[in-house]
Structures are given as structure tokens and as C-alpha cells.
Amino acid sequence: MQHFTTVYDVNDPLQLINEALDLKSSPYSFSKLGRNKTLGLIFLNPSLRTRLSTQKAAKMLGMEVMIMNMDKESWAIEWNDDVVMNGSTVEHIKDAAAVLGSYCDIIGIRCFPSLTDQKIDYSEKILVQLMRYCNVPVVSLESATLHPLQSLTDAITIKENWNASHKPKVVLSWAPHIKALPQAVANSFAEWMTKIDVDLTITHPKGYELCEDFTKGATIEYDQEKALQDADFVYVKNWSSYNDYGKTPEVKENWMLDLEKYKLTNKAGIMHCLPVRRDVELSSKLIDHTNSLVQKQATNRVFAAQVVLKNMLTTLNAKADTKVEHLETENV
Ligand code: CP
Numbered sequence: 001m002q003h004f005t006t007v008y009d010v011n012d013p014l015q016l017i018n019e020a021l022d023l024k025s026s027p028y029s030f031s032k033l034g035r036n037k038t039l040g041l042i043f044l045n046p047s048l049r050t051r052l053s054t055q056k057a058a059k060m061l062g063m064e065v066m067i068m069n070m071d072k073e074s075w076a077i078e079w080n081d082d083v084v085m086n087g088s089t090v091e092h093i094k095d096a097a098a099v100l101g102s103y104c105d106i107i108g109i110r111c112f113p114s115l116t117d118q119k120i121d122y123s124e125k126i127l128v129q130l131m132r133y134c135n136v137p138v139v140s141l142e143s144a145t146l147h148p149l150q151s152l153t154d155a156i157t158i159k160e161n162w163n164a165s166h167k168p169k170v171v172l173s174w175a176p177h178i179k180a181l182p183q184a185v186a187n188s189f190a191e192w193m194t195k196i197d198v199d200l201t202i203t204h205p206k207g208y209e210l211c212e213d214f215t216k217g218a219t220i221e222y223d224q225e226k227a228l229q230d231a232d233f234v235y236v237k238n239w240s241s242y243n244d245y246g247k248t249p250e251v252k253e254n255w256m257l258d259l260e261k262y263k264l265t266n267k268a269g270i271m272h273c274l275p276v277r278r279d280v281e282l283s284s285k286l287i288d289h290t291n292s293l294v295q296k297q298a299t300n301r302v303f304a305a306q307v308v309l310k311n312m313l314t315t316l317n318a319k320a321d322t323k324v325e326h327l328e329t330e331n332v
Contacts, residue, residue: 001311005127005140006148006191013155013195020156020300020307027060027306033313034063040104041067041141044126045112049274049301050141050149054108057305061313066104079129097133106137106312113144113182115246121145122211137312139305145211147184150273151192152304157297158198158233161269167199168232169266173224174204175281176255177238180248185273186239187214194218203227204239207249211242224255228264233293235271236282258283269293 003009010016023029039058043051051067058065068074077096078089085092100107109130113121121144131138140148162168170193172186186202187210193200194217201219202210209220221227228234236257241247256279262268270282270292278284287294 001137001308001315003131003138004148004308004312005124005131005138005143006146007151007188007195009148013152013192014197016152016307016311017155017159017196019310020152020303021160023306023310024300024303027303030310031060031062033310033317034058034061037062037105037313037316038064038066038103039309040100040107041065042100042107042109042130043067043069043141044071045110045142047110047141049298050110053298053301054139054141054149054305054309057302057309060302060306061309063309063313079126093129094133097130098135101134101136104136105316106139106309107134108139108141109143110141111143113184113246115180115182115240118242118245137316139308139312142184144182145184146188146191147273148188148192149301149304149308150185151188152308153297153300154189154235154271154273155192155196156300156304157271157293158269159196160300161293161296162232164232167197169230170198170200170233170235171227171231171265171268172200172202172218172235172237173227173257174208174255175236175238175257176251177248177277177281180240180246181238183210183239183242185237186210189235189237190214190218201227201231205249205251205253205255207241207244208239209243210239225261225264228261228268231265231268233269233271234262234265236276237273238281256281256283257286259285262286262289267291271297274298
């Protein structure tokens with residue numbers, strides 16, 4: 001694996017999920033793989049799970065980890081090329097990324113969208129500029145449009161909690177929130193679920209349609225109760241409008257998943273990526289329910305990060321071996 005920014009960076013998502021579950025049963029099997037390798041984690045936005053689980057995963061593989069809250073602790077970065085830097089930005093990403101790449105073997109970055117300019121956000125400008133200039137593999141820790149480590153975790157959690165022979169019915173259900181949130185978790189969940197062996201239904205109010213690039217293969221159902229019927233897993237998540245970009249069109253009906261609506265499901269596993277606003281997005285009784293998978297998802301973040309880093313380290317080590325062989329051949 002070279003980079004990890006989308007499901008399309010993975011050759012075989014099902015194999016990666018199984019490999020993560022193997023790591024979960026034996027987390028220190030590759031504790032020397034990352035020896036003398038450094039992971040740099042760059043945050044432009046807050047994080048609890050991603051920051052700590054990725055750090056833990058790297059350490060379990062024997063890596064060193066450096067972390068920087070780049071929005072607060074570094075110089076103000078200029079992300080655009082061909083700019084005369086006589087304004088508020090102090091350092092160009094071209095220079096900063098090259099420096100980071102010289103200190104780190106792998107770089108992770110969290111870079112949320114502005115939610116004001118769809119074109120810029122969906123071009124993934126920040127992620128792309130880092131990848132262009134750092135010259136080392138990059139892991140997305142949640143970008144403007146996708147959160148692949150979260151979706152891999154969600155896929156691992158579904159696989160781990162599904163024993164029946166038929167395909168599970170998985171429902172992504174829009175939830176209310178007090179502010180505008182990115183579409184990244186929902187886009188990414190749809191992207192991953194449509195690549196593995198599940199039936200995905202997405203339910204949301206009119207006006208909250210996601211970008212169709214990510215939802216191909218899913219059923220879209222505007223009637224939440226109809227969507228929840230016989231669901232085996234329900235993933236609850238808020239997102240802002242994609243079409244009326246970053247806006248939160250008014251929703252008069254009650255879209256919060258509660259015990260009454262939950263009764264429509266097939267005793268579904270209840271999922272949320274966290275952080276969650278209790279009794280706004282999802283009923284407290286469901287978060288604390290025996291069928292809640294919310295804490296299991298958070299635990300699995302470690303093994304999602306670990307399997308991704310393991311695959312990247314394997315690729316890096318193979319490249320280093322090839323280089324040594326090449327030099328040895330030249331010196332014969
Ligand atoms: N789910 C998730 O990405 O959590 P954090 O924002 O706390 O990292």
C-alpha cells in the first residue's frame with residue numbers, strides 16, 4: 001500500500017478487514033516491523049480517537065511517533081501555488097511538506113473541509129498539496145471528503161459482529177445536529193460499504209443527498225421508518241447538505257434514532273463514529289444499549305490504523321530491500 005486516502009488505495013478491502021482482525025487477536029506480532037521508522041501526525045483540527053488510536057497502533061508496530069497541531073503550533077501555511085506571500089501566511093506547503101518528509105517515513109494528516117467552497121473542498125486541496133510535496137506515503141486521518149480509517153474500522157466492526165450466512169442489511173441514517181458537519185464520514189462509509197458484501201440503504205431528509213460519486217450501489221430511501229425495517233446494523237450520523245453546500249436545510253420531522261424506531265430493526269447493531277451529542281443525534285438509551293457497537297468501533301480504530309501502517313511499512317521495507325539489492329548488483 002502506497003497511500004491510504006480512500007478505499008481505492010486498497011487492493012482487496014475484505015482481505016484488509018480480515019488482516020485487521022488477525023492483528024486484533026495478536027497485536028504485537030509485528031512489533032519490530034516499524035523499527036527505525038517515524039510516523040508524523042499532523043492535525044489541522046481536533047481529534048480524540050484518531051490521534052490516540054493511530055499513535056497506539058504505530059507504537060505497537062515499533063514506530064516512533066511525532067505529533068503536531070499544525071493549525072496552532074506551526075507557522076501559518078500557504079496552501080496555494082504561485083502566490084506572492086506578502087499576506088498572513090508565513091511558510092509554503094512546498095517547503096513545509098519537504099521538511100516533514102525528511103523527518104518522517106509516513107505522514108498522517110487531518111484536514112477538515114471549509115464547508116464554504118464545495119469545489120475546493122472536493123478537490124482535496126490540502127491533502128493533495130501535502131502528498132505532492134512530502135515525498136513519503138500519506139495516511140488520511142480524515143480529509144475534506146473522506147474518513148477512510150473510520151470506515152475501515154466500521155467494516156471491521158460489522159464483520160466481527162455478523163455471523164449469519166445472508167448479507168447484512170446496513171442502514172446509514174442521517175441524524176439531527178446543532179451545527180453544520182462535513183459529509184466525510186457518510187461519504188466514506190458509503191464508499192466502503194458498497195465495496196464489501198453488505199446491502200446498504202442510506203436514509204436522510206430531502207436536501208441532504210450525498211455526492212453520487214460515493215453512493216453508487218446504495219439504495220436511497222427518504223422514509224426513515226421504511227429504511228430501518230429489518231436492518232441488521234444502523235449507522236447514525238449527521239452531515240450538512242452537499243447540494244446547498246455546507247448548509248443545514250430545516251428538517252421538521254424527528255430524525256433522531258430512539259427506542260421506538262429501533263424496534264423496527266432486526267435487533268440491529270447500533271453504530272456511531274463518535275463524538276456523539278447524546279439525545280440530539282442518537283438516544284442515550286441506544287448508545288448504552290446491549291446492542292450498541294459504539295465503543296467496539298472506537299476500540300477497533302487501533303486495529304484499522306495498525307493494519308494500514310503495517311501494509312505501508314511492508315511496502316517501504318520491500319522498496320528499501322530492492323534498493324540495497326540494486327546497489328549490491330551495481331557494485332559486483
Ligand atoms: N471518530 C473520530 O474520528 O473521532 P475523533 O474525531 O475524536 O478522532
